[in-house]
Amino acid sequence: MFRYKITVEYLGSNFVGWQRQLNGISVQEVLENAITSLTKSNVITYAAGRTDSGVHAYGQVVHFDLEKLYQPPALISALNYFLKRTDVIILDCTIVDENFHARFSAKKRSYIYRILNRLSNSIIEHNLAWQIKDPINIQDMIEAKSYLIGTHNFTSFQSKGCYSNSPIKSMDKIDITRAKDIIEIYLEAPSFLYHMVRKIVGNLALVGIGKYKPEKIKEILDAQSREASFSMAPSCGLYLNNIKY
């Protein structure tokens, strides 16, 4: 048996999410179908992050086992051939140790959240960013995000149905930048709670439009309660960016 680690990009808009579901097409299903088309065997794939419906990935990491040895460049080409006309593409492949696990071996994850901040709708950014029409002051968001850096109990930014053992997480970095009407929020941590990025962005956005003062983010964090925050950014602006091992 050989274990393959692949890096996958996808446009999440037309998927029910990473994980196989009965109610629609998942990234996992599309990817496993491609592997089956190539290898004529049933294969289970494991992803670093189980992205929700509508969430995109610049660099999801997935592992799976095959009986046969493929040279990585040949495997990438062959699988991408079967992935033609899908919204999934394989960017990279390496053969890894049998102890490697895409999810459990991950040391650091990063996400990017894109906000389109302008009055008029966009065709080009439709499904690729969250549109906010009120003017956003990113300086206030930058002040607010500083309360979240470091190790905290992030219960207030967690949704029901979270698989994590503990709500204590270490936020290493949140960078907020603006280029014309696109605001990019980059978040990096060893791991995240369920919906944590979208809840953080949802609340930071309320700071950005002046509905919350920056200190409100500290208040929400300190409450350590799921009831402390209701705002959650939509999935269309979220990108699983990179996984480090």
Add this chain to the structure above:
Amino acid sequence: MFRYKITVEYLGSNFVGWQRQLNGISVQEVLENAITSLTKSNVITYAAGRTDSGVHAYGQVVHFDLEKLYQPPALISALNYFLKRTDVIILDCTIVDENFHARFSAKKRSYIYRILNRLSNSIIEHNLAWQIKDPINIQDMIEAKSYLIGTHNFTSFQSKGCYSNSPIKSMDKIDITRAKDIIEIYLEAPSFLYHMVRKIVGNLALVGIGKYKPEKIKEILDAQSREASFSMAPSCGLYLNNIKY
């Protein structure tokens, strides 16, 4: 009669270009159909730039005349209703003087050209950027573009079928920036020759990958001959950005 000036965004991938053609759907046709659906009259629209097939627009400007007076916000909403499920959207509308002409009154045009510079293909940037796999050095491109700034005979960067009276054009600005694997080239001039942006970008890209020295761009420019340059960047990376009046 009232003359309306509208700003239009579109994703050009599935269009034969701005102008009506027999061989496929044009932006003009989609827009005129929407106006006809609203007004029950046949209307001709005039655009600032007749973009080619596959070229996108962040801010194309178009004018047309209607018998009836519409308040601009209401006209935007009504037309965007009829443009639902198309790749065209109206961003702005103003009522203008009858002497205004989207093309002939334009004082300055800007284009943005997006290059995806990385080895692996992309689903997200597919059709939104020109992928170049060789590593690009933008410092060399920045050196090369300086030869193009100012008033020159741009015949070497012109395609057959150009409607322009003269090949003498004034390039006001070319800015080249990189953010991760996306290189953006911003070009601004009162007007451009047919294919001028794509030919400039095609040649600058050859400088970027080291195939041309920066001075080669001056040589091509000085040749004042369409035969001096063959490289033309594909339409998928080009965006008509903004028109100033």
